[in-house]
Amino acid sequence: MLIKTSTELSDSAVTPEAIYLQRRQFLQLGIAATASLLAPNIFAAANPFASATKSPLSTTEDLTPLDSVTSYNNFYEFGVEKTDPAQNAHTLITTPWTINVEGEVEKPGMISMDEILKNYPLEERIYRLRCVEGWSMVIPWLGFPLSHLLKAFKPNSRAKYVQFISVDRPEQMIGQKQKVFEFPYQEGLRIDEAMHPLTLLSVGLYGKVLPNQNGAPIRLVVPWKYGFKSIKSIVTIRLVEKQPLTSWQKAVPNEYGFYSNVNPEVDHPRWSQKKERRIGEFFKRKTLMFNGYADQVAALYNGMDLRKDY
Numbered sequence: 001m002l003i004k005t006s007t008e009l010s011d012s013a014v015t016p017e018a019i020y021l022q023r024r025q026f027l028q029l030g031i032a033a034t035a036s037l038l039a040p041n042i043f044a045a046a047n048p049f050a051s052a053t054k055s056p057l058s059t060t061e062d063l064t065p066l067d068s069v070t071s072y073n074n075f076y077e078f079g080v081e082k083t084d085p086a087q088n089a090h091t092l093i094t095t096p097w098t099i100n101v102e103g104e105v106e107k108p109g110m111i112s113m114d115e116i117l118k119n120y121p122l123e124e125r126i127y128r129l130r131c132v133e134g135w136s137m138v139i140p141w142l143g144f145p146l147s148h149l150l151k152a153f154k155p156n157s158r159a160k161y162v163q164f165i166s167v168d169r170p171e172q173m174i175g176q177k178q179k180v181f182e183f184p185y186q187e188g189l190r191i192d193e194a195m196h197p198l199t200l201l202s203v204g205l206y207g208k209v210l211p212n213q214n215g216a217p218i219r220l221v222v223p224w225k226y227g228f229k230s231i232k233s234i235v236t237i238r239l240v241e242k243q244p245l246t247s248w249q250k251a252v253p254n255e256y257g258f259y260s261n262v263n264p265e266v267d268h269p270r271w272s273q274k275k276e277r278r279i280g281e282f283f284k285r286k287t288l289m290f291n292g293y294a295d296q297v298a299a300l301y302n303g304m305d306l307r308k309d310y
């Protein structure tokens, strides 16, 4: 293993901030893999999408075909029908793009997509996605853990929750213009959920840049929660002290809670959540607790009443 000398570590004055932060992140990992992680990252700068590494956190289930993943969507900014996003989302301009990270952090600021792709090596993560409506898919995302980005901005001790806000551009988004929902779309996670290794910021799928209808250029993926928590086209990430109100809580408070963990034992007020239809399959399958990620995430909710805090 390559051991860094103290002079190499103290050269932040001549190191671009982005690379410096990234290097520090690797040091924080504090594992023998540091050197091997740094090496492929040199090539990642050229084409981060081609050099994505496979993640052990991926499911081995059959993938949902690309055309289903990109033509059957929920993205109310472009209309409420499943086919609306694929038809209408081309009008969203996704370059240049920046995310503002603000609130309870030591280093608030902006980060551009270019910097994001430079700083955070991509992994392929094949996750199940379970929509609250009762359908599911298996999607090969390209992305990186949200925790990597959050740590670079140094959340302070008051940062108990993370609020996410989608882009607000009615002139580029027909559903926003027609006010089919309360925009901008907003979501939230508790800080430990946000820092969990499964929680991903995705910039691509099926080996390519994220299609607009899937939330380009950058969206959240939280695989153990209902799909609506996985907010698309993010422009603001705000660390906050109090649990933030989400769009769905605001819209229908008696139907949608803050946590919204996939739970076959807690029915939606208007339908059962015991089963789901995997897109492309004929028979319904059983919905799994935490969407099959219980081994990894159940401990986050120790001591909580999942029927009350849904």
Ligand SMILES: Nc1nc2c(c(=O)[nH]1)N[C@H]1C(S)=C(S)[C@@H](COP(=O)(O)O)O[C@H]1N2
Binding pocket: 069, 072, 073, 074, 075, 076, 077, 129, 130, 131, 132, 166, 185, 213, 214, 215, 226, 227, 228, 229, 230, 231, 232, 233
């Ligand atoms: N900004 C925004 N994000 C959103 C939505 C939305 O309408 N607007 N829909 C959510 C819902 S209900 C689901 S199921 C997933 C769908 O993601 P996909 O279209 O990539 O499969 O996106 C979520 N993220």
Ligand SMILES: [Mo]
Binding pocket: 074, 130, 131, 132, 133, 226, 227, 228
């Ligand atoms: Mo959904």
